[in-house]
Amino acid sequence: PQQSLLQALSLLRSDDWEVKEKGLASIKHLAGSHSEVLLPRLRDICLAVTSEVTNLWSKVSYMAIVTLGEFFATLKQDMDSEVDEMVRVxxxxxRNSPEFVEKAASQTLGIMVENHALARLCCCCSFSLCPSVCSPLARSCHVQVQKCAAELLLSLLEKIGVTELAGTARAGRLAHAAGTLALDRHKDTRHYGQEMVKMLLNHQEGKILLERSVPARDL
Structure with missing residues (x-):
């Protein structure tokens, strides 16, 4: 397995997209069958795979995304420190990806929700959605990105619960994002935001978070 990992990483350095795809497939297989081999170099491996997510060859991008999904499913909490950047990527x-790539991205995000530090994901996703703090790239997100991120945030909030969320360092950021999404011009995104606001208002801690983070006229 160790030799297979070294060989797979060397394949990722190739300029040939088919060779890269083969390397990613090998790493995905190792994650499922010999995950312990990845742990000593997990950071470097994650960086190598994540860098291929935005590859212009859609088959390479797809394989990188499903490989990350395998990482999150099998390595679980060992991947917590890698979550933030991966969610953004x-x-x-x-947006502007082939349908099969978009589908793989949605599925991998779902795997993240099921297997990882939910408070970290909440903070990461709300950071991506919050207009006052996000980057110019995030502010210009495609409608589909906003919708998917909003749906992900709602799933996270339902899973982690308002009480636990209120105890996290950046809970206010999620409350701000929820309030912003509840006013979004797109129906589906607005729906997810409104559902989050309802959940927050049903708990004293959540209500306080909203009052601190969202103007009273918007509640």
Whole structure:
């Protein structure tokens, strides 16, 4: 397995897209069958795979995304420190990508929700959606990106619960994002935001978060 990993990483350095795809497939297989081999070099491996998510060859991008999904499914909490950047990169693939790439991105985000530090994901996704703090790239997100990220945030909030969320360092950021999404001009995105606001208002801690983060006229 160790030799297979070294060989797979060397394949990723190739300029040939088919060779890259083969390397990613090999790493995905190792994650499922010999995940312990990845742990000593997990950071470097994650960087190598994540860098291929935005590859212009859609088959390479697809394989990188599903490989990350395998990482999150099998390595679970060992991947927590890698979540933030990966969420941002994968969300980016939900715009102007082939349908099969978008579908893979959505599925991988779903795997993240099921297997990882939910408070970290909440903070990461709300950071991507919050207009006052996000980058110019995030502010110009495609409608599909906004919708998917909003749906992901709602799933996270339902899973983690308002009480636990209120105890996290950046809970106010999610409350701000929820309030912003609840006023979005797009129906589906607005729906997810409104559902989050309802959940927050049903808990004293959540209500306080909203009052601190969202203008009273918007509640």
């Amino acid at each position: 994968i969300l980016r693939m939900l």
